[in-house]
Amino acid sequence: MSAPSPHDPRLEQAGATDESLLAAHEQALGKKPDDKAHYKLLPLALLFIFSGIIFYAGTYLNHYSGGYSAAVFDENGHPAAGAAPAKIDPLVLGKKNYELVCTTCHQATGLGVPGVYPPLAGSEWVNGSEERMIRIVVYGLKGPLHVKGANFGAAAMPVFGKVAGSGYNWNDEKIAAVLSYVRQEWGNKSAPITADKVAAIRAKEGDRKEWAQDELLKLP
Numbered sequence: 183m184s185a186p187s188p189h190d191p192r193l194e195q196a197g198a199t200d201e202s203l204l205a206a207h208e209q210a211l212g213k214k215p216d217d218k219a220h221y222k223l224l225p226l227a228l229l230f231i232f233s234g235i236i237f238y239a240g241t242y243l244n245h246y247s248g249g250y251s252a253a254v255f256d257e258n259g260h261p262a263a264g265a266a267p268a269k270i271d272p273l274v275l276g277k278k279n280y281e282l283v284c285t286t287c288h289q290a291t292g293l294g295v296p297g298v299y300p301p302l303a304g305s306e307w308v309n310g311s312e313e314r315m316i317r318i319v320v321y322g323l324k325g326p327l328h329v330k331g332a333n334f335g336a337a338a339m340p341v342f343g344k345v346a347g348s349g350y351n352w353n354d355e356k357i358a359a360v361l362s363y364v365r366q367e368w369g370n371k372s373a374p375i376t377a378d379k380v381a382a383i384r385a386k387e388g389d390r391k392e393w394a395q396d397e398l399l400k401l402p
């Protein structure tokens with residue numbers, strides 16, 4: 183067995199890199215550079231798109247997985263037979279609706295705005311007759327009004343009930359809840375008002391215009 187001749191072409195090939203081989207072939211073939219034979223980077227835009235999708239998917243999972251709690255989704259769970267839907271506490275519902283709407287005028291403190299919006303905290307209307315208070319909130323109130331020794335009447339109390347001309351159309355439960363809440367907040371200590379009582383007054387009065395102080399004072 184003889185030593186390979188230094189001119190053996192195989193020796194030259196062993197020392198060649200991929201790049202130099204490709205270059206040599208391109209030269210030999212006299213073509214333009216063969217781009218398809220080389221590795222190429224992905225377009226940068228694709229990198230951003232996929233990173234964006236992964237980020238979105240991660241955030242989505244994190245937000246909607248409910249902490250992967252079995253109480254949120256349990257494929258082996260069985261709903262308790264005959265479980266009643268949870269009942270909403272009227273005071274919680276009332277507080278929520280007060281904060282959504284009434285607070286703009288009567289304020290979070292229940293003290294109102296002097297000369298414009300009367301106070302509910304310590305008000306004789308709030309802590310007095312159910313008959314009058316329900317009518318005020320279901321049908322609205324306009325004109326001169328005396329509350330806690332001060333005079334009001336510059337603005338009107340809106341119509342909240344499910345009656346003609348109402349901007350809110352709150353059902354009897356919602357009205358009862360907000361009234362019950364107001365009657366026990368800010369130191370007020372009056373009994374809650376039931377949805378049945380609101381329904382009864384609405385049935386009795388039907389559709390009518392807003393109340394005035396004098397009319398209300400004739401009621402029990």
Ligand code: HEC
Pocket residue numbers: 280283284285286287288298299300301302305306307308315318319323324325326327329334335336337338339340342360361364
């Ligand atoms: C747009 C402002 C406004 C909003 C919102 C509003 N009120 Fe009134 N409310 C008034 C005004 C003004 C009066 C007095 C009307 C008058 O002077 O004749 C009044 C009067 C009252 C009164 C009788 C007077 C008193 O101070 O006790 C009660 C009770 C009352 N509002 C409860 C509520 C409740 C409960 C809500 C939310 C469901 C509410 N109001 C939302 C403006 C508002």
